[in-house]
Amino acid sequence: MSNIINVDISLDQEYQIFIGQQLAQSFKAYCEAHYSQNSIFVLIDENVNRLHGEKVAKLVSDFENTHIIEIPEGETSKSVRKWNNIINKVLEIGIERSTPILAVGGGVTGDLAGFVAATVLRGVPLIHMPTTLLAMVDSSIGGKTGVNHATGKNLIGSFYQPDAVFSDIAFLQTLEQKEWVTGMAEILKYAAIRNPQLFEVIEELIHQPLTPKKRWVGVVEESARIKADIVQEDTLEAGKRAYLNFGHTFGHALEKVSGYGEITHGEAVFAGMIAACHFSQELGHLVSDVRFSPFLSLYKKQMSSLTANTEELLEAMKTDKKVKDNTIRLVLLNKWGSPYLYSCEDYSLLRKSWSYTLDKFNT
Numbered sequence: 001m002s003n004i005i006n007v008d009i010s011l012d013q014e015y016q017i018f019i020g021q022q023l024a025q026s027f028k029a030y031c032e033a034h035y036s037q038n039s040i041f042v043l044i045d046e047n048v049n050r051l052h053g054e055k056v057a058k059l060v061s062d063f064e065n066t067h068i069i070e071i072p073e074g075e076t077s078k079s080v081r082k083w084n085n086i087i088n089k090v091l092e093i094g095i096e097r098s099t100p101i102l103a104v105g106g107g108v109t110g111d112l113a114g115f116v117a118a119t120v121l122r123g124v125p126l127i128h129m130p131t132t133l134l135a136m137v138d139s140s141i142g143g144k145t146g147v148n149h150a151t152g153k154n155l156i157g158s159f160y161q162p163d164a165v166f167s168d169i170a171f172l173q174t175l176e177q178k179e180w181v182t183g184m185a186e187i188l189k190y191a192a193i194r195n196p197q198l199f200e201v202i203e204e205l206i207h208q209p210l211t212p213k214k215r216w217v218g219v220v221e222e223s224a225r226i227k228a229d230i231v232q233e234d235t236l237e238a239g240k241r242a243y244l245n246f247g248h249t250f251g252h253a254l255e256k257v258s259g260y261g262e263i264t265h266g267e268a269v270f271a272g273m274i275a276a277c278h279f280s281q282e283l284g285h286l287v288s289d290v291r292f293s294p295f296l297s298l299y300k301k302q303m304s305s306l307t308a309n310t311e312e313l314l315e316a317m318k319t320d321k322k323v324k325d326n327t328i329r330l331v332l333l334n335k336w337g338s339p340y341l342y343s344c345e346d347y348s349l350l351r352k353s354w355s356y357t358l359d360k361f362n363t
């Protein structure tokens, strides 16, 4: 059984996100209806292949030729070298314009495989099968694909929409706690910018990952729906999509100052959302970081203490590539569920919000 969300990209382009447990039937039916089933490339995260390889092999068993390519786990796989390497393999084996690429893994595999699909033969069909919480609620939706460059993350890539997304909750059974917590930050973001009820649901569920599964299906579905709603209103990131950056401008600075890899993106975003809430409250808006309090200990437990100081963080925000004319663009909240864009020129308030946030993590 799967629940389906429609994503309308434009008048003539739409795709569906299938969400549920054990989606084999829906997946096979989809492939039968949409592809000749001569050949498929499966780009799969190495850990996922070890843990779920058999299941994935069965999923694609109706194709005459299946080519499995493992992607080494970790952010370093999102590189031009790895992209080039896969392109070579795919072209040497032989691929046609109608041959689908199935991306099975977290955001790293999805972004890399998506960019391969976008570029080989000027684009072949892409199916996302996300296996982390973050990939199910965030990276598999919205069409951003790409790899990193020595000068920064995600600097090479393209918008490329998949034919379909299959989010099978059963994959999450093997996910490590750290990855749950990382993905949860994005769900809390959706709670803050669109649906505050998610705060209560997550508070209840976080102590019992995957039980009851039905409720997690509901959370993934609601999160995916929010992301899909926002991106379909703004597929090329010209306006509203910026709301998805709630907590991220602060979070990116923290990631940069702490050293990439020292804290996860989700941990940085969580801290960033506390700072953004504090900033909003200081401007007189009806929010406070109390809503994030039930989750703080969880993040603190797995993060080493934040050694970054306020001045370094401020500097990192000021030198961000997106900053124009010394104005830092922040996503703030008028109230819960109501984000807006704010041009920040008052650095003293930023200083205050960082100082408040660092205190939370270091006491």
Ligand SMILES: NC(=O)c1ccc[n+]([C@@H]2O[C@H](COP(=O)([O-])OP(=O)(O)OC[C@H]3O[C@@H](n4cnc5c(N)ncnc54)[C@H](O)[C@@H]3O)[C@@H](O)[C@H]2O)c1
Pocket (backbone or CB within 6 Å): 045, 046, 047, 048, 051, 073, 074, 075, 078, 105, 106, 107, 108, 109, 111, 131, 132, 133, 134, 135, 138, 139, 140, 141, 142, 143, 144, 145, 153, 154, 171, 172, 173, 174, 175, 176, 179, 182
């Ligand atoms: N395209 C977008 O819109 C978008 C949005 C947000 C993030 N991202 C990108 O996503 C990436 C992060 O994604 P992520 O957090 O999924 O990380 P990831 O892909 O590195 O996966 C995290 C870890 O989980 C393991 N894993 C994956 N599925 C598993 C499973 N079912 N069971 C056990 N282990 C499993 C992986 O091997 C890896 O070690 C970043 O590169 C980020 O830039 C992209």
